[in-house]
Amino acid sequence: MILSIASGKGGTGKTTVAVNLALSLKDVQLLDCDVEEPNVHLLLKPKINEEKPVYVSTPRVNEEICDHCGKCAEFCEYNALFVSPQKVLIFPELCHSCGGCAIVCPKHAIIEEKRQIGTIKMGVAGSVELVYGELSVSEPMPGPVIKAVKTQIKGNKTVIIDSPPGTSCPVIESVYKSDYCVLVAEPTPFGLHDLKIMVEVLDKIKIPFGVVINRAGIGDKKLYEYCEDKETPILLEIPFQRRIAELYSQGIPFTLEMPEWKERFQLLLKEIERRVGK
Amino acid sequence: MKQIAVISGKGGTGKTTITASFAALAHDIVIVDCDVDAATLHLLLHPQIVETQEFRGSKLAALDEAKCVKCGLCRDSCRFEAINDVFEVDPVLCEGCGVCAVVCLMGAMSFNERISGYAFISKTMYGTMSHARLNPGEANSGKLVTLVRHNARQIAEKENRKLILIDGPPGIGCPVIASLSGVDVGLVVTEPTMSGIHDFKRALQLLNHFHVLPFVCINMYDINRKNAERIVKFCEKNGVEVAGKIPFDPLVTEAMVAGKTVVEYSPESEVSREIVKLWDRVFHN
Numbered sequence: 001m002i003l004s005i006a007s008g009k010g011g012t013g014k015t016t017v018a019v020n021l022a023l024s025l026k027d028v029q030l031l032d033c034d035v036e037e038p039n040v041h042l043l044l045k046p047k048i049n050e051e052k053p054v055y056v057s058t059p060r061v062n063e064e065i066c067d068h069c070g071k072c073a074e075f076c077e078y079n080a081l082f083v084s085p086q087k088v089l090i091f092p093e094l095c096h097s098c099g100g101c102a103i104v105c106p107k108h109a110i111i112e113e114k115r116q117i118g119t120i121k122m123g124v125a126g127s128v129e130l131v132y133g134e135l136s137v138s139e140p141m142p143g144p145v146i147k148a149v150k151t152q153i154k155g156n157k158t159v160i161i162d163s164p165p166g167t168s169c170p171v172i173e174s175v176y177k178s179d180y181c182v183l184v185a186e187p188t189p190f191g192l193h194d195l196k197i198m199v200e201v202l203d204k205i206k207i208p209f210g211v212v213i214n215r216a217g218i219g220d221k222k223l224y225e226y227c228e229d230k231e232t233p234i235l236l237e238i239p240f241q242r243r244i245a246e247l248y249s250q251g252i253p254f255t256l257e258m259p260e261w262k263e264r265f266q267l268l269l270k271e272i273e274r275r276v277g278k
Numbered sequence: 279m280k281q282i283a284v285i286s287g288k289g290g291t292g293k294t295t296i297t298a299s300f301a302a303l304a305h306d307i308v309i310v311d312c313d314v315d316a317a318t319l320h321l322l323l324h325p326q327i328v329e330t331q332e333f334r335g336s337k338l339a340a341l342d343e344a345k346c347v348k349c350g351l352c353r354d355s356c357r358f359e360a361i362n363d364v365f366e367v368d369p370v371l372c373e374g375c376g377v378c379a380v381v382c383l384m385g386a387m388s389f390n391e392r393i394s395g396y397a398f399i400s401k402t403m404y405g406t407m408s409h410a411r412l413n414p415g416e417a418n419s420g421k422l423v424t425l426v427r428h429n430a431r432q433i434a435e436k437e438n439r440k441l442i443l444i445d446g447p448p449g450i451g452c453p454v455i456a457s458l459s460g461v462d463v464g465l466v467v468t469e470p471t472m473s474g475i476h477d478f479k480r481a482l483q484l485l486n487h488f489h490v491l492p493f494v495c496i497n498m499y500d501i502n503r504k505n506a507e508r509i510v511k512f513c514e515k516n517g518v519e520v521a522g523k524i525p526f527d528p529l530v531t532e533a534m535v536a537g538k539t540v541v542e543y544s545p546e547s548e549v550s551r552e553i554v555k556l557w558d559r560v561f562h563n
Contacts (some may be wrong), residue, residue, distance in 0.1 A: 008316050010289010036449035037287050037480060039473040077375055078338065083494065091462040098357050098375030138481040140452035165289035165448050168315040171399065172303040172370055189467030189534050190294065194316045200414035205370055218528065220535045243499075249502035 001276060002159045003269075004207075008194030010165030011237065012184045013214035014060045016248060018162040019043045019256040024265035029157045032132035033174035034164040035118060035145040042251050046130045052120055054133065054148045056141075057112040058092040059101050065109035072110060093140050117147040122152065129157070134272035146173045148197060158269070167197045170210075172205065179276050181209040182235065185196030188219035193268040199230070209277065212268070215240040233275070236268050279289040279434050281383030281442040281462045282560060283312075283490070289448035291467045292497040295530055297445035298322040299541040299553045301404040305559070308439050309402065310430045311409040312457040313447040314395065314422045322539050325400030325407045333410065333425060335394035335418035337374035339367045345386035352378035352387055365417065373417065394418060397425050405432045420452035427457070441561075450484045464562050465521070469498050470505035478509070482518060486553050493560050498526040522556030524549055 005018045015032075019040055022030040022218055032040035059072070059081065073278040081101060102110040104124040132150040133145040142164070153159050162231040163174035177180050181202055185195040195211070202209045213226055216237040227234050238244065247254045255261045284297045298319060301309050311319040339360070343354075356378055361370035379387040395412040395420060408430040410422050413517040430442050446457040459462065464485040468478035478494065485492040494513050499506040508525065514519045525548055533543035541550045 009292075010286075010316070012290060018395045020391075034449075036454075037473075037477040039288070039476060042472045042476055047491050075376060075380070096373055096375060098373065098377050099355070100375055100377040100380060103355070103377060103380055135451060135452060137480055138455070138487040140455045142449075151336045165420075166315045167414050168412055168419045168453075169415075169450065172415050172448075176370065188531055188539070189321050190318045193318055197316060204415050218531050245501055248469040248473075249469075249505055250441075251351060 001149055001180070002153065002161065003272060004163055004174055004175040004177045004181045005184060006166050006198060007159045007165060007184045008173060008198035009191055012186045012191060013041065013253050014184050015039045015162055017086040017161050017182065017184050017212055018213065021251045021262065021265045021268065022160050023253055023255050023271060024262040025126060027157050028127070029129045029131070029154050029159045031149050031153070031159065032150055033146045033161055035133035035135045037166060040130060040162055041132055043253050044125040044128060044130055046125035048123040050122040052148070053116045054145045055114040056095070056097045056113045056144050057099070058095045058097065059090055059110045060113050061088040061090065062109045062111070063087065065107050067107060071104050071106060075100050075104045077153055082125040085220065085228055087168055092156040102228070110113055117141065120145065120148045120152070120188070142170045143173050146170060166267065167194070167201050168265065169211045172201065174205060176205065178207055181207045182212055182216050182253045182272070182273050183209055184212045185221040186215045186219065187213055187221070189222070191219070192223045195223065196226070199232070206227050210272070210275070213237045235271055236264060279440060280463070281346065281444065281461045282465065283444040283446050283457055283461045285451060285454060285457065286448055286467045287442045287444035287481035289472065290469065291469045291474060292320070293467050294318050294445055295540060296495065297480045297536070298539040298555060299441060300443055300557050302539040302541050303554060304404070304441060304443060306408045306439050306441050306547055307441045308430045308434045308437070309405055309407040310426055310442060310444045311407070312423045312426060312453065314410040314419050314453065315412045315447070317409055317411060318366045318415060319445050321537060322410060322483060323402045323404060323407060323536070324537065325398070325402045327398045327400045331397040332393050333395040333397055333422050334391040335360065335416065337376070337422050338369055339372055339374070339378050340388050340390055340391045341365055341367060341386065342386045344386045344462070345417060347384055349383065351383065353368035355381045366459055368413065378552050393533040396424055397422065397429060399429055399535045405439070406412055406437060408433060423453045454484065458484070458488050458490055461490050462494065463563060465493045465495060467495045467497050468509060470496060470502040470509060472505070475505060475509060479512070479556050482516070491563065492507065493521040494518055495522040495556055496520060497524045499523040500525045519559070521559040522552055523552040524552045
């Protein structure tokens with residue numbers, strides 16, 4: 001089963017839920033798809049066994065053949081090429097690697113070359129297998145790095161995906177094709193607002209979901225009312241406790257110090273498996 | 279005209295709480311919410327929308343089945359695996375590049391712009407606000423950020439405002455980069471957690487890359503004083519000013535529930551006093 005953890009709003013506890021759930025289970029693979037700001041490894045402190053660069057392809061123009069007709073720039077939806085009478089300028093950060101410029105070039109003056117935009121790392125922490133990606137700073141497009149992380153999925157394990165915050169393309173890329181999505185929300189107006197957008201996203205891509213309420217006790221009751229109204233299951237509540245916040249600040253998953261929580265996370269998975277029918 | 283952006287790397291460190299308070303403290307400003315896919319600044323500033331623009335961020339392939347001979351060229355040429363074996367286009371995977379239309383020999387594939395969201399210009403108690411809503415799950419948030427910032431600059435010129443205040447999105451990818459072009463000052467809001475430390479360093483690298491003057495604010499600094507000290511040391515070593523340290527206080531959530539900025543909800547609190555000092559430092563740099 002592939003289970004993704006998402007939230008809309010940042011800082012609601014996605015990584016906390018993903019890591020503590022993974023530590024409570026057997027035979028689990030944890031994928032950190034928040035490649036802009038990966039944090040899972042800070043809590044799990046894995047031994048890294050392997051690293052792989054992530055490449056995208058970007059165009060290179062052979063100026064000796066190019067007659068500056070401008071068809072490539074005209075075609076490119078992302079404004080990654082600019083053709084002046086003397087020279088073709090390429091903006092690799094804007095390129096989506098669709099390959100279209102090379103196809104439309106009448107002179108066949110464009111070839112594609114590899115460009116590294118990030119790295120994926122594979123490691124182990126106890127019984128948890130971890131894969132995470134890192135987008136290089138100043139690179140704008142996390143998508144290909146997320147894809148590279150997801151190529152490492154092992155079908156015979158329980159796979160947990162920690163998604164980035166937000167509700168746009170990197171989140172879709174991360175949660176796409178999951179069997180179930182856990183939405184981690186805090187019971188505040190910001191938390192509820194962003195949860196609602198995430199619910200729209202998941203309805204659109206048809207992934208079943210439930211809610212884990214983190215920092216229960218702060219804020220107001222509107223999140224609970226919303227869940228009841230929409231018949232969205234509240235799968236687990238993690239109370240706002242200074243101890244949990246302190247452990248997180250030190251980079252310690254709280255189930256390690258508060259082992260009574262392991263069973264609750266195991267029950268969480270059981271409940272999800274029941275809902276998915278696996 | 280000066281532009282100040284509040285960013286963080288890690289989400290949920292308090293960007294919007296701080297930006298909203300800045301808006302209440304500042305004068306003569308234009309306010310911008312660049313977190314277009316999970317915008318929340320409006321929950322505190324209560325903008326009245328005066329103008330709505332459609333945002334056409336990307337295109338989507340559409341197949342004319344009458345013309346299609348099922349040769350498979352489109353499917354094989356699509357790098358995004360957006361066309362399946364029965365030649366259906368997956369709107370989630372399609373990035374609107376146009377390759378399928380170019381390779382199709384029958385002219386069966388067409389491209390249509392899709393409305394991916396809306397940009398708004400609004401009135402608030404604190405000044406004009408430029409903001410947006412990306413439709414859930416859409417791509418191209420960076421383009422929408424660019425539109426929202428373009429609108430803000432036009433408003434600033436028209437109203438003769440001296441300052442544009444930007445609430446940035448989390449992360450360091452495309453919408454954050456789009457939030458930073460041409461910005462003078464970047465305030466990184468972090469928290470004294472291992473994740474906060476890791477993420478704010480990457481945010482600082484990004485500011486450095488784009489030559490934006492950095493400031494750092496440690497929010498909820500007292501939840502782990504040791505880590506807060508590590509952040510201060512790191513900043514000292516790298517010549518970055520820690521312009522503010524804000525304590526943890528449930529008042530911040532109370533203010534949010536009340537739909538108010540902290541500095542208005544509880545002006546005498548230590549949190550508010552620290553935000554006032556922080557604003558003074560960042561504004562008068």
